[in-house]
Amino acid sequence: MTTNAPTRHPLPARRADFGRKGSAFLATHPRARLALLLTAPLFWLVVVYIVALVLLLITAFWSVDSFTGQVRTEWTLDNIIKVLTGSLYQTVTLRTIGVALAVTIIDVLLALPIAFYMAKVATPRMQRILVIMVLTPLWASYLVKAYAWRSVLSQDGILEWLVSPFGGHTPGYGLPATIITLSYLWLPYVILPIYAGLERVPDSLLEASADLGGRTWPTIRHVVFPLVLPAIIAGTIFSFSLSLGDYITVNIVGGASQMLGNLVYTNVGAANNLPLASAIALIPIVIIFGYLFLVRRTGALDNL
């Protein structure tokens, strides 16, 4: 039966080269493997990221010598007290939170139907096209998109031309324009997690609900919504935190309105008061931490 014996193709002989020795060392030393894997990212995370954040925190407790303009490294709570009690800061903080909330609500309302269509209705081909369409705006510069909206919203812009025959008017520059522009900018960040969340809901669950007598609305309320809530919250973390820290959009389309970011910007630049800027910058950080703490229990952080 020699004819049936499989032909053997010899494998090349193993060479005892340096790469092989290194691999053998790593294969038998899990700690060395871990160190090699994590050294660079840990360096980045600790030194570049956390240290910078801590420096910011510390700076907030220093002050500026009004005569020389130099930062004085003496501990003081003046900046914190000023930020907490000053009516300017309170107003701007509330306004910023309001804008961020409005942007988040608008984005979620827009993203839910789009994401549902992408995940559950569209054909696989349409699905890919839509994902690309959602992602494409992210390739364009933030500034270009903000200025595009400035042009759209101007008194002789496209929006005015579109709605004036129906008696409407462009909102012009101000907070509504800021909200519109920010909603546009962060929409992809809200659509994508909700889309991913809906993708993970098996179609058979929707069919099971219909099978058991659940019409469209009960199915959405009892089955779809609870299952994608973590994904929705994951999306809101993006839109909310990105809106809280923004100052460029409001500069471009916000008219005279100021947000927290603008206060930071003027204090770092024109006012040359880095400690006060740091203290203001702490406000959105505290708000975001509070928000994360609230949503932690919903499991949304597993969806980021």
Added chain:
Amino acid sequence: MTDQQPAIRLTGLTKEFGAVTAVDHVDLEIAAGEFFSMLGPSGSGKTTVLRLIAGFEQPTSGTIELFGEDVTKRAPFDRDVNTVFQDYALFPHMSVLENVAYGLRVRGIGRKERNERARRALASVRLEQMGDRKPSQLSGGQRQRVALARATVVQPKVLLLDEPLGALDLKLREQMQVELKEIQRDLGITFIFVTHDQEEALTLSDRIAVFNNGRIEQLGTPAELYERPASRFVADFVGTSNLFDDSVSQQLLGRAGLHSVRPEKMTVGSGETGDDVHNAPGTVVETIYLGSGIRIVVDLDAGTRVSVLEQNDRHRVHDDERGDRVVVTWHDADVIALATPVSVTDAAAAAST
């Protein structure tokens, strides 16, 4: 004679997905209280028929009647049929009790009553202790029973089961088969059971429809299908068959046509002779010990390979080994004449004219 209405009547049911015809003019009546199985290989259209009855798909043409009522255009939530899904489709965010109570909840039944009824349904599948758990904390067999309780708590007229035992291991599957049969007898409702496992279909069903290429190849009781398969496909798919084509039939049986003999109807070396006994010499290729039986594969001199299944009893004295010359014996009464198959090209030609 309203109670003589069939539970399900399908008339000319057709479903096309683009260029593919998944279900091809199926006519079928399923009696009330029947345990009915749709058996076929994957892609044969059996699951599509089930989904059409449930309302998850709309037929391209044809009608579906439920106890004489045309439900073809109705949404799934307006049909008195319920489904046990292949993956069970339990709601992962709800407890077991909430899952079972879901159908009552969306019908607007108060919390107290629906929980009471859901508990009773859970008790009927012996899971009354598991109500507070999440589906993820249950085993496969338990999830299967929850899915069953959830589908039956709303008292459907017909229960559809889409390969419900497919994900279970063999022991559990056999146990669940017995339970399914008991539950069906207790509830007295019609079960329509989709499976690709011919043994399961034979075990459970009152009647079976064998599907192939979107059509019903044969419809009958398990015994009818097994003893009198109408076509080569059914003979091959339901149980194992030794198929004799035209030329082999001429040599071995002395008549033309396509024939089949079941392996357990054949013996090796029994030495039997008589008018209605066929003897065919051959060479043993393989002897496979199965525990309860022994399978002997023999290359007959007539030019075909047959599989013989012998009981592992005390009367079995001979041990045939590979290469041994043996005589395979069977009775003419056990020979099944199969209809000459219509080849695919013939069918296509017939369809185009």
